[in-house]
Amino acid sequence: MRKAFVIIVLLFLAALTTRAQQFPLLDKSPADIIYFPLKAPSSKDPEVKPIIKVIYSRPQKNGREIFGVLEQFGKVWRVGANESTEIKFFETVKLGDKKIKHGTYSLFAIPNSDKWIIIINKITDKWGAFTYDQSADVARIEVPVIKSSKTIEAFSITFIPTDSGAKMMMGWDNTIVEVPFVFSGKK
Template identity: 60%
Template sequence: MKNIFIVVFALICFSAKAQQASTAEVKFPAADPSPADIVYFPLNAPKVKAGDPTKPVIKIIYSRPQKKGRDIFGVLEQYGTVWRFGANESTEIHFFKKVNIGGKKIKAGTYSLFAIPNKDTWTIIVNGETDKWGAFTYNQSKDMVRVNVPVKTLVKPIEYFSLTFTPATEGANLIIGWDRTQVELPISF
């Protein structure tokens, strides 16, 4: 009987210790100041209901830095320098089918987006490398296409780096906006 009592007592102690370990607080990282976001074309693609034939054509995963009173292009993001197109990890664009950008056919798949901002034009870059942090290891030899697009100056600044799509006759336009700058990248499919 004494042995059974010792075994039961040991099991209770072990169980209590295991429960303490499993309920110990885990330290989670703080919220990122540049939150991740996703945009689809068509915009409603992830929200379709059963029976709706809408399928995604493009999906972009990106981080959204904030202006926070700073001058962005030409100051924080230097003109003529490759920029990660957002914050944190390089922005990823996924094409669910073959697309055409700047006269170049691009196969369905996942790519990264970069930009070279300038005062009057930007060079938008679709690159074959993914899963990189920022533009620190950007490799120009992996570029799929580079397209120069004009800059539109906005009257009212945009606080968060923002992406959206508008429909176009032969595809969609990727609209990029931050601070007082907006550019548009035509994508046909």
């Protein structure tokens, strides 16, 4: 009886070990979420509500040359890695002269050495930019490239408040771009 009990316990432990091995390894480009205002998700103040949320993957430089080599100049890029980057507007915003209604969109870019074209597209939940469809673009804006004084190892996005809304800053390697959003009720 004791042998049977020990065998059952060992089989149970072996089954648990097998189950634990079914989890995938950590992705090389982990996902991240950034909000504007930055404190929106953790604020206890009911007046602090999110205006923008970006869900993106953060690829690493790992000694590679990024823009112009890994990410080709003049080609549509998913702005990150893995799935296309998702941007959600909780209210109507303006990008350049285009109004973008509240909702969820994909964020793409066409990087060049001196400027990027930032693209807001209505097709979401796609892998990369392989099936990007320009006819689904909602807005485009051209923004200048700013050279970073320090290497940015992991692709990163953050927001900086402005008088009229916010600048979404994207940086990787030695490149930074600022994307200006204007919020409703602000000029």
